[in-house]
Amino acid sequence: MGYLNLIRIILWKDITTELRTKEIITSLLVFTLLVALIFAFAFDPGSQQMRELAPGILWVAFTFGGVLGLNRSFMAEKENDCLQGILLSPIDRGAIYLGKMIGNVLFMGIIEIFTFPVFAAFLNLPLFEVILRLVVVMALSTIGFAAVGTLFAAMSVNTRTREVMLPILLFPVAVPVIIAAVKATGKVLAGDPLGDAADWLKLLGVFDVIFVVICFLTFEYVVEE
């Protein structure tokens, strides 16, 4: 069976389960909207201070929301030991990783698409002028974050303190992605051309490639006892 077909099967399963339960999307959506609301009340929308803080606020919401989503994504595999059921099948573990990772990118991406307009409204940020440039930054950042996050979520799901363990493992490794995402988002929101954020985008691109490959290769050892 083709490798892409295996990835598609894993992805189909995650999307179908999510469409039925809406556990990941709902928790992420509520969390990110609450963050937007809290910051909208804490700072004066439209102020210079808010313009400086906005990229950081956005990525605080997306990364912490992302951690919730990553945890949920592997909790579904823990229920009834389903991950073991998949591991019993004669397929490459890398395909499981890529299927789960693409699913996580998709869920985080959907949340970003739905919540950014809300952030823009609450925090008085430009939306239509920057949307295409922002999509590039968001896509690169989300891929990097989900690449590392999927591996660590698989690792932490078997621990008793999984909710705490995942951010403790994930954030130190994902720091380059978060910093680059905040800096590049700041440039885009300030109306600068994408070229001004080129260094940060290159960092994101390199991080994505390196960590997708490393996590793909190491996933087998993480899921085996």
Added chain:
Amino acid sequence: MEREQRPEPLVHIEGLTRSYGYRKILRGINLDLGAGEILTIFGPNGAGKSTLIRVLSTLLKPGEGIVRIAGHDLRREEEDLRREIGVVAHRSFVYGGLTARENLHFYASLYGCSGAQERVEKLLTMVGLEERKDDPVRTFSRGMEQRLAIARAILHDPKVLLLDEPYTGLDQHAVRILNAALLDVRRQGKGIILTTHDLGRGLEISDRVAILVSGRIVYQERAANIGLQELESVYYEYVGEKIGWGT
């Protein structure tokens, strides 16, 4: 005189060990399973039954020893070996958010089963879930979920079925379906290894029985050669001895 060529057993286990840290769970297991044979392994909690099933099903790496299943070496041909085994464990491995039919189609896709549509419908009927096939599994009772787990385990037509405490939490209906499925699998010339605490149920369905205590097979016998009472006294002799209240 020509020497008779003995066929290779479906499952061959020789000197199998497995430890968790310094704690030895399996201490040199030797077992063979022939085609069309049901072997039941009895043992108290902590004897190593689940660890043995997990090693045989490739979920745990073996320590030392040789394991060959359907001609495939456990260490070198893991992926090929996985095609030849079906596993029923304590947990069902099925997704609560998917329907019974979706779960089976999902696993059929992973195994690359040909004629999946027909096979799924046939198995759902066989395990008595045809009327609930489009309901999410999270609405199922434990017995229904376990019946679905049986269908999932035999979906890809494995040569060897490994069952870890399959009777736990099953109602009488599910037990009958499970036993019928096992006998059907045996009739097709496949091998079955199952572990259970339930001496009566295990003996009733087996061709051969074994007792596992502290990671060692301490007793093996053909089921036809032993009655339930005798098995009970042998079992408690070994198990009771080990835990200090021998009968």
